[in-house]
Amino acid sequence: MSHVSVKNLFLNYPLYQQAPIPDKPQIAHSVDPENSAHNHRNETLIRGGNNAIIGVRALSGISFEVPSGGRLAIMGENGSGKTTLLQVLAGIYAPDSGEVVIDGQTTSVVNINLGMSLEASGHNNITLRGLAAGRSRREIEERRADIAAFSELGEFLDLPVQTYSAGMRMRLNFAIATAFQPDVLILDEWLSAGDAAFRKKATARMQSFVEQAGILILASHSRALMEATCDRALWLDCGQIRAEGKVGEVANAYDEEMIRRQKDRDIRAQAELEAARAHATFVGQVDQAAQSENGRSPSGFYSFFARLSRIFLRAIGRK
Amino acid sequence: MRESELPPKSAVVTIGRHGLSDFFADILQGIGKVDVWFTFAMDDMQQRYRRSALGLLWIMMSYAFFVGGISFFFGAFSQASPDRFIAYVAIGYAMFAFLMAQVQDGCQVFVNATTWIKSVSMPFSIHVLRSIFRAVFTLALNLIVAFSAMLVMGWRPELVAFLCLPGFVIYLINAIAIQYTFGLIAARYRDVAHLTNSITRIMIFVTPVLWVREELTGARAIVADLNPLTHYIEIIRAPLLGDVPRLSSWAIVLAITVLLLAIASVTGAHMRRRLPYWI
Numbered sequence: 219m220s221h222v223s224v225k226n227l228f229l230n231y232p233l234y235q236q237a238p239i240p241d242k243p244q245i246a247h248s249v250d251p252e253n254s255a256h257n258h259r260n261e262t263l264i265r266g267g268n269n270a271i272i273g274v275r276a277l278s279g280i281s282f283e284v285p286s287g288g289r290l291a292i293m294g295e296n297g298s299g300k301t302t303l304l305q306v307l308a309g310i311y312a313p314d315s316g317e318v319v320i321d322g323q324t325t326s327v328v329n330i331n332l333g334m335s336l337e338a339s340g341h342n343n344i345t346l347r348g349l350a351a352g353r354s355r356r357e358i359e360e361r362r363a364d365i366a367a368f369s370e371l372g373e374f375l376d377l378p379v380q381t382y383s384a385g386m387r388m389r390l391n392f393a394i395a396t397a398f399q400p401d402v403l404i405l406d407e408w409l410s411a412g413d414a415a416f417r418k419k420a421t422a423r424m425q426s427f428v429e430q431a432g433i434l435i436l437a438s439h440s441r442a443l444m445e446a447t448c449d450r451a452l453w454l455d456c457g458q459i460r461a462e463g464k465v466g467e468v469a470n471a472y473d474e475e476m477i478r479r480q481k482d483r484d485i486r487a488q489a490e491l492e493a494a495r496a497h498a499t500f501v502g503q504v505d506q507a508a509q510s511e512n513g514r515s516p517s518g519f520y521s522f523f524a525r526l527s528r529i530f531l532r533a534i535g536r537k
Numbered sequence: 538m539r540e541s542e543l544p545p546k547s548a549v550v551t552i553g554r555h556g557l558s559d560f561f562a563d564i565l566q567g568i569g570k571v572d573v574w575f576t577f578a579m580d581d582m583q584q585r586y587r588r589s590a591l592g593l594l595w596i597m598m599s600y601a602f603f604v605g606g607i608s609f610f611f612g613a614f615s616q617a618s619p620d621r622f623i624a625y626v627a628i629g630y631a632m633f634a635f636l637m638a639q640v641q642d643g644c645q646v647f648v649n650a651t652t653w654i655k656s657v658s659m660p661f662s663i664h665v666l667r668s669i670f671r672a673v674f675t676l677a678l679n680l681i682v683a684f685s686a687m688l689v690m691g692w693r694p695e696l697v698a699f700l701c702l703p704g705f706v707i708y709l710i711n712a713i714a715i716q717y718t719f720g721l722i723a724a725r726y727r728d729v730a731h732l733t734n735s736i737t738r739i740m741i742f743v744t745p746v747l748w749v750r751e752e753l754t755g756a757r758a759i760v761a762d763l764n765p766l767t768h769y770i771e772i773i774r775a776p777l778l779g780d781v782p783r784l785s786s787w788a789i790v791l792a793i794t795v796l797l798l799a800i801a802s803v804t805g806a807h808m809r810r811r812l813p814y815w816i
Contacts, residue, residue: 232814234725305813309658312810326656333656337584346580349573350657 219286220322220401220433222307227280227316229306229457230264232273262297262456276302277313278457284433284450291444291465292437293472294454295479300437303454304328304406307435322401322433325351327391329406340375340382340390347394361397368423369393370416388412396423402433421446441469560805564713567662574663578670593678600679604630604686611747620690621778622749627683628774629746631676632708636769637737638672639712643719644730651816661812662713665720669712700776704790707772711794714801721808724815740766765793 264273276299284290292300305311306318308326327333333350334343344365348358366375369389371382379387389412396403403424412420424447428434438444444451444465451468453461461468567574586592607630608623615622643665647654650664723729741747744766753761761767768786775782 232811234815305655308656310655311813324658328656332652334652335580335584336652337587338580342580345576347657349570349576350653350659350663352659355572 219431221286221319222284222288222321222402222433222435223317223319224283224307225281225317227277227303227306227313227318229277229302229311229313229316230273231276231302231311233271276457277306280316280454280457280459282452282459282462284435286433287428287431288450289428289434289448290436291448291451291468292435292454293439293444293451293469294437294460295476298454299457300454301328301406302457304404304435304437307402308404320402323352323398324402324404325395325398325400326404327395327406328404333391334379334387336380337378339378340369340371343379343390344375344394348398351398351400353398357398365390365393365397368397368419385412385416389416392420396427399427399430400432402435403427404435406437407439441473444469557802557806560802560809563660563805563809564662564717567660567666570660570663573659574666574670577663577667578674581667581671582674596675596678597682600631600682601686604682607747615749616752617749620687620692623690624683624687624692624778625749625774626747627686628680628777629770631679631683632770632773633741633744633746633766634679635672635676635708636711636766637740638675639669639715640719640733640737642668642672643716644723644733646716646720647724647812648720648816654813654816661720661809662717665713665716668716669709672712673709694777695779697779697781698776700781701773704772704776707790707794708769711769711797714794714797718797718801718804721804721812724812725808740764744770746770765789769793 262275263271264275266272280303282290292303294300302311304326305328306313307320308324308328309320310326310328333347335346338346341362344362345355345358348361349355353361366372369375369386369392371386371390374382374386375390379390382390395405421443424434428447434447436444436448448465451461451463451465452459453468453472461471582593586595589595591598604623604627607626608619611626612619612622617625646664646668647661650667653659653664654661719729719733723733743760743764745753745761750758750761750767768783768789771786772782772790775786
């Protein structure tokens with residue numbers, strides 16, 4: 219019997235020289251930062267000595283259990299830690315602390331562009347993915363016809379995967395992932411690129427999968443999909459579990475909160491936009507003044523050097 | 538979906554522990570999955586030459602051109618007979634290229650496997666072995682060219698040639714240690730790949746491949762002897778040319794191998810866990 223158990227998971231996602239040090243003070247906000255959900259997300263950033271961003275608190279104190287036959291939906295805003303959590307469950311990221319115990323063979327489709335050799339043909343990718351997932355050649359050959367039929371790619375399977383559209387890649391990825399009947403299936407946003415017919419077919423296959431007491435863990439933004447395939451739901455908010463329960467109840471609470479946050483954000487975005495416009499007008503006036511002084515156009519050459527010297531000064535200032 | 542399927546193997550995966558034992562487990566598990574890295578490596582080779590008419594023959598042809606050209610121009614600077622100099626270059630350069638490939642491919646080994654490391658949980662050593670196997674395949678083709686040329690020139694193996702066999706085993710052990718170490722370090726510090734590229738470029742001049750060590754005296758002979766590559770190449774090339782390699786060469790090679798394994802163990806135990814974040 220398959221089982222997934224996660225205990226007190228913590229994961230800080232390190233970033234390496236990807237975030238520049240802010241060189242200007244943040245634009246003043248007209249929104250109370252205490253109530254702002256926008257600020258909330260920034261709080262997960264980890265800052266180093268000189269205020270540079272060195273990491274993200276991606277997961278903080280995550281614990282949950284999925285019993286055999288369980289179907290868990292994971293919802294949350296962009297950047298709330300859904301994909302990171304799925305990648306930890308798939309054994310790709312090692313957490314900083316905490317424990318993940320998965321009893322059963324796991325297959326994950328976290329990104330439709332990953333786990334494929336783009337220059338190899340679809341058929342070669344079936345072999346490579348099967349072998350990578352620990353399947354024998356015999357098993358792969360037994361399943362090949364099924365994968366080809368389910369993906370409906372026909373002779374495209376003889377062409378390199380880089381010639382496929384996003385939807386075709388997703389078809390192949392999903393067909394491979396489900397063909398070997400894993401005990402635990404982990405899916406992330408996989409339906410976004412599928413057409414309606416394939417969505418229906420894939421949903422039916424997922425339902426037959428969970429009927430065989432497999433475990434499904436699905437991250438999605440589609441309420442309809444989550445309600446159709448899952449029984450329980452986990453709401454991730456800034457790397458923490460905000461709520462856990464029946465899928466409908468969690469989704470109601472989640473939707474309400476999202477509407478509230480979006481209002482805050484719209485107000486805030488408007489304020490920022492106005493501040494930015496005011497700033498641009500000011501810069502424009504300065505440029506015009508410079509132009510009338512030098513009698514030269516501020517565009518092109520001038521702005522290029524202005525930018526270059528700004529970069530240079532910033533580099534010196536860092537030392 | 539068929540019902541006759543055997544019940545799937547149940548595997549308990551516990552993530553979160555790490556360290557030296559995990560590193561060795563990673564290597565042993567990887568070596569066990571011969572089918573996986575072999576298939577991946579063959580796929581790589583096919584892709585590289587997929588759209589060329591001569592395909593893999595290019596490896597052999599370019600090696601034949603290289604050995605021919607070098608022997609023609611550099612042979613004049615050596616006191617060795619033409620047939621011996623051709624054998625010297627043909628074997629020596631094949632081994633040199635293999636060793637250099639371990640460092641250069643090593644820097645790319647995990648970066649190039651990003652798509653797989655970020656999507657499928659499998660031992661990282663699979664990617665190392667896949668990369669080593671590609672280099673072994675190239676080495677084998679180069680040696681075919683070398684031996685063909687040598688046979689034509691009248692070379693016949695002597696009994697002492699068998700002494701090169703333990704050398705090949707040592708090469709493979711070194712290859713794992715080098716590629717794993719460089720793979721991890723270069724994934725974290727991207728400058729390392731550029732640094733090694735700039736260093737490997739001059740190695741050809743300070744390694745006795747295009748010139749004969751025994752013919753040099755003074756400072757240049759000392760430089761050659763200080764270069765570990767000299768000894769690595771000697772343990773393979775000398776037996777094939779009918780000489781017993783110097784005992785000191787074997788001692789140096791074994792000492793460096795132990796050192797590289799130690800470095801690989803430390804970096805592997807320390808850095809392996811965070812690899813997916815770096816690529």
